[in-house]
Amino acid sequence: MRPKNLEKEQAIRTIALQIIAEEGLENLSMQKLAKAANVSPRTIYIKYQDKEDLLIKLFLEEVLGAYEKAILTQFSPDMEFAKGVKKLWQNTFQYLKNNRHSFVLLQYGKSSPLLNKAFQQANIIEGHFFAPIHHFLEINMTNNIIKKFPHEVHRALLFSPIFDLVNEYFDYQSRPKQIITEKILLECCEAVIKGILI
Amino acid sequence: MRPKNLEKEQAIRTIALQIIAEEGLENLSMQKLAKAANVSPRTIYIKYQDKEDLLIKLFLEEVLGAYEKAILTQFSPDMEFAKGVKKLWQNTFQYLKNNRHSFVLLQYGKSSPLLNKAFQQANIIEGHFFAPIHHFLEINMTNNIIKKFPHEVHRALLFSPIFDLVNEYFDYQSRPKQIITEKILLECCEAVIKGILI
DNA sequence: CTCGTAAGTAAATAAACATTTACTTATATT
DNA sequence: AATATAAGTAAATGTTTATTTACTTACGAG
Missing domain, CATH: 1.10.357.10 (Tetracycline Repressor, domain 2)
Known part of the structure; x- marks a missing residue:
């Protein structure tokens, strides 16, 4: 089994916070995030159920x-x-x-x-x-x-x-x-x- | 000249605040707002230049x-x-x-x-x-x-x-x-x- | 009363959206 | 070394988005 690449997970979280801080939560899109984090949109969905799940985990954990x-x-x-x-x-x-x-x-x-x-x-x-x-x-x-x-x-x-x-x-x-x-x-x-x- | 209907303007503002409070700023869309305020999307654009203008006036004035x-x-x-x-x-x-x-x-x-x-x-x-x-x-x-x-x-x-x-x-x-x-x-x-x- | 004009509408447009499909890759186990 | 399997990708899906186009309506000035 191929192991999860933790750097990618961290990149997603870090870039998401950056976009939210600079453009606002209301301007964060999954495709923009994927592109900025150098990752396929699908990769985000491997780690998070959907956009709400991503935001909640970002907020509570990160x-x-x-x-x-x-x-x-x-x-x-x-x-x-x-x-x-x-x-x-x-x-x-x-x-x-x-x-x-x-x-x-x-x-x-x-x-x-x-x-x-x-x-x-x-x-x-x-x-x-x-x-x-x-x-x-x-x-x-x-x-x-x-x-x-x-x-x-x-x-x-x-x-x-x-x-x-x-x-x-x-x-x-x-x-x-x-x-x-x-x-x-x-x-x-x-x-x-x-x-x-x- | 047909005069502006102030009730419509107020409806737009009131409903916009309602949607933001209940679903969040990140879930306010112009079409959703128009429908909920019983107004055509175009009507919003008569009173506000664009979405950002609407949000800023809502925030500063209303x-x-x-x-x-x-x-x-x-x-x-x-x-x-x-x-x-x-x-x-x-x-x-x-x-x-x-x-x-x-x-x-x-x-x-x-x-x-x-x-x-x-x-x-x-x-x-x-x-x-x-x-x-x-x-x-x-x-x-x-x-x-x-x-x-x-x-x-x-x-x-x-x-x-x-x-x-x-x-x-x-x-x-x-x-x-x-x-x-x-x-x-x-x-x-x-x-x-x-x-x-x- | 009628007419010019801005307010208003319904429907359309193109771009962006969240999410999925179909496929490829990397590696831990055998 | 071979293989099973989850991680990962690129491209596509259908939907929703902001905004506009083409048309209609209401009313104050003449």
Whole structure:
């Protein structure tokens, strides 16, 4: 039996993310992707059932899975609260700024009904994405360090600003100079922490 | 000369937003839209140059313009800081929860390169969207009420959480009960304010 | 009242689309 | 070395796409 060529699989995923980031999800076609990845259209269908399957796997495995791994490096649920949040912000910024293509698909996950649904189902079925972070918040709630909120609310308060800031980071071509610096980012992280402490 | 039928124009816009919210921007086609709006494809091309023109006008006029108007009602730049931010949060929540279709396209504005670019250009050319809010922040910076940051950073810290919270509000079908209540929202708003005060 | 004109329609066009068919290739096992 | 088998390809399928063509309709100005 001829073995799968993993380079081809990776090429398909990498080029797909590139097309989505540059032309938009609404302009990704299977034929365009095949041509750009130097592969026959049929090859994509060996690895993925259809276009929706490709998009969902791209989103959950290639993007969300990799992001989860990156954000959790050197993080532990029993870190001191401010230190833990700062580490998560640092990791998020490091990862996203070096993976703009993944960042764009991550944003599409908040708009596209297909990806939105896929995320919810994956989150329900496989327990939880970002479980160590949930544990971290749980510990700090029971120790009366932070205000008591559902996880979804904590997530919004602690992490949604950094996504907007990363967006600004990438938009700086349209401005005279970069406004999102490490220093600003740290100050923002501290503001967010201050807001949520008891 | 036969006058434009404004009902048809509004039907096109309303149905377009509906399709985008339910099936995704990537599944909106001109023919599908024409059929659903009970209109000939040609009629859409009388009002819009092409598909991109339709999407950009839908985004800037129908969605962003209406949102700006809604968020600024009963808001004034010289309100006391906490009071002003609370009013902006209230208005945002009121408007978005009653206009889910607009909310989805607003989210696409953060992913789709086409809409992203359109927003930036509109923001540069017509001065500024949300100018009264910029003024409000300016006043409160010079009065040493809040930390000094660029506007983009203030926007991320003050308003990105509420978009995530509105998303959670709409996701409640997938959960036993609604977690985003007026009470939680107010507490979140207060957390965000606390973080940014000097 | 009628007529010029832009709004509107139904049907057509060519290109692009997702997916498949029919075939070839590479290799792990025998 | 031969072969069974899944990976891979090029070209074709029928459908859907954005946009246009050729025609009809409604109405305000004369």
